Amino acid sequence: MNRKRRGLPTTTILVAVVVGVVAIILCCCILLFLNRYRSAMVLSARTSTAQAVSQVSNTVGSYLQGMEQAMSQVELAMGEEPDSRDRLLSSFLRFRPDVVAITSYSESGELLDCWSLGREPRESILQNLSFDPVRAQASDGPYMTAPHVESIFENYYPWVVTMTAPLEAGGGAAWVSLDLSFSSISSYINNVGIGQRGYCFLMDRDGTIVYHPQQRLLYAGLKSEDTSSLAALADGTYADDTVIYSLAGVAGDEWRVVGISYVDELVNQNVKAMLRLSVAMAAVILAASLLTSWLLSHLLGRPLRGLAAAMERFESDADHFAYRPVGGTREVRELSSSFGHMVVRIQQLMSTVREEEVNLRKTELKALQAQINPHFLYNTLDSIAWMCEQGRSADAVSMVHALARLFRISISRGHELIPIAREIEHAESYLQIQKYRYKNRFTYEFLVDPDCLDYYCNKITLQPIIENAITHGLELMVDEGHITVQICQDGGDILFRVRDNGVGMNQEQVDAILAQRPGDNAGIGIRNVDDRLKIYFGRGYGLHITSELDVGTCVEIRMPKVRGDEHAES
Amino acid sequence: MRRADWTAVLLAAVLLCLSACGGESQPAARHSVTLVAKSTQTEFWLSVFAGAEAAAAEYNLDLTTIGPATEEDYEAQNRMIQQAVEGGTEALVFSAIDFTRNAPAIDAAAQSGVHIVSIDSGVDSSQVSTYIGTDNYAAGRMAAQAALEQVEGPLRVGLVNYDEGTANGQERERGVLDALSECGRATVAGEVTTLVDAAQAQADTAWLLSQNPDINLLLAFNEPTSVGAAQAVEALGLEDEVFLVGFDSNVATIEGLQSGSVDALIVQNPYAMGYLGVESAYRLLAGQGEGLEPMVDTSTQIVSRSNLFTLDSQKALFAFEQSSH
Numbered sequence: 001m002n003r004k005r006r007g008l009p010t011t012t013i014l015v016a017v018v019v020g021v022v023a024i025i026l027c028c029c030i031l032l033f034l035n036r037y038r039s040a041m042v043l044s045a046r047t048s049t050a051q052a053v054s055q056v057s058n059t060v061g062s063y064l065q066g067m068e069q070a071m072s073q074v075e076l077a078m079g080e081e082p083d084s085r086d087r088l089l090s091s092f093l094r095f096r097p098d099v100v101a102i103t104s105y106s107e108s109g110e111l112l113d114c115w116s117l118g119r120e121p122r123e124s125i126l127q128n129l130s131f132d133p134v135r136a137q138a139s140d141g142p143y144m145t146a147p148h149v150e151s152i153f154e155n156y157y158p159w160v161v162t163m164t165a166p167l168e169a170g171g172g173a174a175w176v177s178l179d180l181s182f183s184s185i186s187s188y189i190n191n192v193g194i195g196q197r198g199y200c201f202l203m204d205r206d207g208t209i210v211y212h213p214q215q216r217l218l219y220a221g222l223k224s225e226d227t228s229s230l231a232a233l234a235d236g237t238y239a240d241d242t243v244i245y246s247l248a249g250v251a252g253d254e255w256r257v258v259g260i261s262y263v264d265e266l267v268n269q270n271v272k273a274m275l276r277l278s279v280a281m282a283a284v285i286l287a288a289s290l291l292t293s294w295l296l297s298h299l300l301g302r303p304l305r306g307l308a309a310a311m312e313r314f315e316s317d318a319d320h321f322a323y324r325p326v327g328g329t330r331e332v333r334e335l336s337s338s339f340g341h342m343v344v345r346i347q348q349l350m351s352t353v354r355e356e357e358v359n360l361r362k363t364e365l366k367a368l369q370a371q372i373n374p375h376f377l378y379n380t381l382d383s384i385a386w387m388c389e390q391g392r393s394a395d396a397v398s399m400v401h402a403l404a405r406l407f408r409i410s411i412s413r414g415h416e417l418i419p420i421a422r423e424i425e426h427a428e429s430y431l432q433i434q435k436y437r438y439k440n441r442f443t444y445e446f447l448v449d450p451d452c453l454d455y456y457c458n459k460i461t462l463q464p465i466i467e468n469a470i471t472h473g474l475e476l477m478v479d480e481g482h483i484t485v486q487i488c489q490d491g492g493d494i495l496f497r498v499r500d501n502g503v504g505m506n507q508e509q510v511d512a513i514l515a516q517r518p519g520d521n522a523g524i525g526i527r528n529v530d531d532r533l534k535i536y537f538g539r540g541y542g543l544h545i546t547s548e549l550d551v552g553t554c555v556e557i558r559m560p561k562v563r564g565d566e567h568a569e570s
Numbered sequence: 571m572r573r574a575d576w577t578a579v580l581l582a583a584v585l586l587c588l589s590a591c592g593g594e595s596q597p598a599a600r601h602s603v604t605l606v607a608k609s610t611q612t613e614f615w616l617s618v619f620a621g622a623e624a625a626a627a628e629y630n631l632d633l634t635t636i637g638p639a640t641e642e643d644y645e646a647q648n649r650m651i652q653q654a655v656e657g658g659t660e661a662l663v664f665s666a667i668d669f670t671r672n673a674p675a676i677d678a679a680a681q682s683g684v685h686i687v688s689i690d691s692g693v694d695s696s697q698v699s700t701y702i703g704t705d706n707y708a709a710g711r712m713a714a715q716a717a718l719e720q721v722e723g724p725l726r727v728g729l730v731n732y733d734e735g736t737a738n739g740q741e742r743e744r745g746v747l748d749a750l751s752e753c754g755r756a757t758v759a760g761e762v763t764t765l766v767d768a769a770q771a772q773a774d775t776a777w778l779l780s781q782n783p784d785i786n787l788l789l790a791f792n793e794p795t796s797v798g799a800a801q802a803v804e805a806l807g808l809e810d811e812v813f814l815v816g817f818d819s820n821v822a823t824i825e826g827l828q829s830g831s832v833d834a835l836i837v838q839n840p841y842a843m844g845y846l847g848v849e850s851a852y853r854l855l856a857g858q859g860e861g862l863e864p865m866v867d868t869s870t871q872i873v874s875r876s877n878l879f880t881l882d883s884q885k886a887l888f889a890f891e892q893s894s895h
Contacts, residue, residue, distance in 0.1 A: 126878065149884045155821050216842055217621075217845060220869040
């Protein structure tokens with residue numbers, strides 16, 4: 001569990017790295033793209049402004065040109081006789097409805113004649129804006145006025161542009177004026193839109209506004225145009241942060257067309273829209289990359305985690321581990337099957353090792369049995385012979401019986417586990433023989449829980465302990481020794497307890513006995529007993545020695561309750 | 571498993587964000603603005619509409635202009651306001667016929683979240699975001715001043731006003747009366763309250779003049795009353811005896827200026843009222859309402875016979891869009 005918490009899992013790292021890289025790349029791309037897009041938009045805004053302005057300039061130019069053509073026709077007509085002149089002019093007026101009036105003036109500037117379709121000039125004209133004698137005198141040839149209101153008719157005040165031309169002397173009239181309606185130009189200019197709010201206006205070379213679509217706001221001071229600085233600029237297109245100006249002169253005239261458009265709406269709004277679009281796209285791409293990397297890491301990560309978990313389980317309990325292969329990509333499957341092979345191999349090796357260990361102990365036991373028995377046998381036989389010589393035939397007989405029982409049980413037809421009753425019989429036979437040999441220098445007793453008798457135990461478990469108690473505890477004693485063998489149940493376990501009242505041992509001696517290698521001493525070592533228990537039943541079982549000098553030693557043997565020969569010969 | 575959940579939540583969030591972005595990138599719907607005028611006939615109001623339409627085109631607004639048949643019908647205005655609100659308008663540009671009796675309708679409209687811009691003539695409501703129009707009191711003083719400069723001697727004054735509930739007419743009259751009483755040589759001979767209709771105004775003015783033949787200064791307070799007064803003066807042949815000051819420009823009063831029946835005109839800037847009114851409505855709708863002044867004075871100008879054809883007067887008096895005739 002602890003290992004899992006250490007460090008981030010692959011999934012998170014993979015997702016973070018992929019998404020991070022994609023996000024950085026996207027940011028760079030968006031910035032680059034928007035930058036380029038903005039400059040392109042500015043360029044196109046300038047172009048469209050310039051185009052609008054040049055269109056207006058062309059239109060105004062052709063309007064003025066048309067006016068000059070009309071003027072030349074009027075001049076021609078003025079040279080005719082009065083009758084044909086009137087006829088010509090009235091048909092001219094019918095064809096040119098945009099001509100509001102044609103007026104002729106005497107040398108002194110008085111209105112002589114007026115031709116207009118269906119209108120007559122008022123009797124007393126307050127001020128005639130179509131003709132200015134001072135300017136007419138000063139001018140060499142034809143000239144044109146700024147737009148003004150036609151002021152010579154009653155109830156009719158259209159805006160017009162007037163062209164005045166001097167006539168050849170002798171015809172009666174000295175000047176002729178042509179008033180051309182300005183509404184076509186003004187409505188044209190009004191309708192020119194550059195973007196949503198951009199517009200065009202007309203001004204003259206000095207910067208005086210000739211016509212502005214919002215001139216009522218201008219004159220009310222609610223809006224202003226910086227015409228003086230615009231007048232200083234040459235024709236062309238100029239852009240600052242918020243506004244694009246474009247200027248173009250009208251051909252052959254002193255009027256100029258100014259176009260104004262707003263960077264904000266032509267450029268910034270588009271850039272903003274594009275930014276939104278890019279962000280949306282970036283979000284889609286990020287989501288896609290997130291999803292992809294997440295899927296990918298799951299494809300890899302989950303089987304890997306499964307594998308890791310399997311390894312962990314294997315590590316904690318190799319014996320009972322059953323491996324289930326993990327699915328996933330080919331690499332993972334290969335890894336999984338390798339691990340599967342390894343698990344099988346390790347489990348084989350482990351069982352081989354255990355078998356070998358068991359075999360080793362068995363062989364050892366058998367070897368030791370083979371080794372000690374003769375020695376013990378000689379002594380016992382000597383004792384029996386001596387008993388016979390003494391004529392104690394009854395003792396000799398029971399001795400021989402005990403010896404026979406000892407060997408029978410020792411061999412037990414090769415079984416490792418024998419019923420506890422048999423083991424007790426074995427231990428008692430041994431004690432009986434040793435008691436004869438030690439000439440009753442010790443006594444012994446068995447305290448056995450009868451319920452334990454049916455359980456099984458390893459053979460020759462008690463004998464080495466008793467042998468140790470006699471040789472190390474009682475042999476050196478002066479007083480009579482006593483050995484108690486107790487067998488009882490302890491929960492699911494069986495406890496064997498061999499207690500003596502001998503000289504006892506210190507801790508070093510205890511450790512030495514447990515570390516004893518076979519062959520150091522004649523007899524099956526205590527250690528061999530411990531090893532066999534542990535091999536058979538696991539680490540929780542085996543021997544435990546408590547000893548106190550001059551008090552005695554107690555050896556406790558713990559083993560599970562085993563019925564029958566379940567564990568035998570595994 | 572928790573990580574998977576977390577990732578799913580994140581994904582969902584991203585997708586939500588996406589849909590939000592997608593929704594936002596669609597072009598915003600056009601705001602709808604309704605201009606409720608006092609009339610749809612007079613040149614003054616046509617000029618207001620021209621300005622309003624120019625602003626609507628510039629700011630891409632869906633503009634509706636409506637007005638009652640007569641300039642006394644405040645109830646029709648109230649109905650129009652209600653209908654406009656029901657029709658889903660987002661802002662009202664409004665000129666009140668009646669200062670007080672139009673107020674409940676305006677309050678109700680503001681209650682339902684409609685922005686209110688007042689032009690030309692105010693309304694008694696605290697819901698008005700801004701007033702755009704003439705400073706009517708100052709315009710009234712200006713009218714009196716124009717007369718005082720031109721006419722010498724004691725003044726016997728006749729007033730031709732319209733609906734007593736209308737704010738702008740009353741404000742102008744107050745300005746006139748204040749200026750006249752300050753000069754000390756003027757007395758009000760008579761006043762007539764007429765309908766905003768030239769024929770009725772002419773009859774009422776004629777009656778006023780006949781009742782008070784000593785009147786030598788006549789003031790009329792809006793376009794139709796000025797036209798009616800001018801026609802009455804002309805019909806009675808009193809061009810030289812009576813100094814007439816009118817409001818707003820009309821072909822008839824301009825003729826009167828030239829023929830002598832009208833002596834001065836106080837010309838407002840209806841185009842600016844329409845334009846700025848709609849522009850203010852746009853700014854309120856676009857959430858830029860903080861910068862709005864509570865009152866914007868569109869300029870006024872005195873036009874008399876002497877400056878009738880100066881370039882400024884031409885631009886003030888004569889619409890380029892003139893398409894009649």
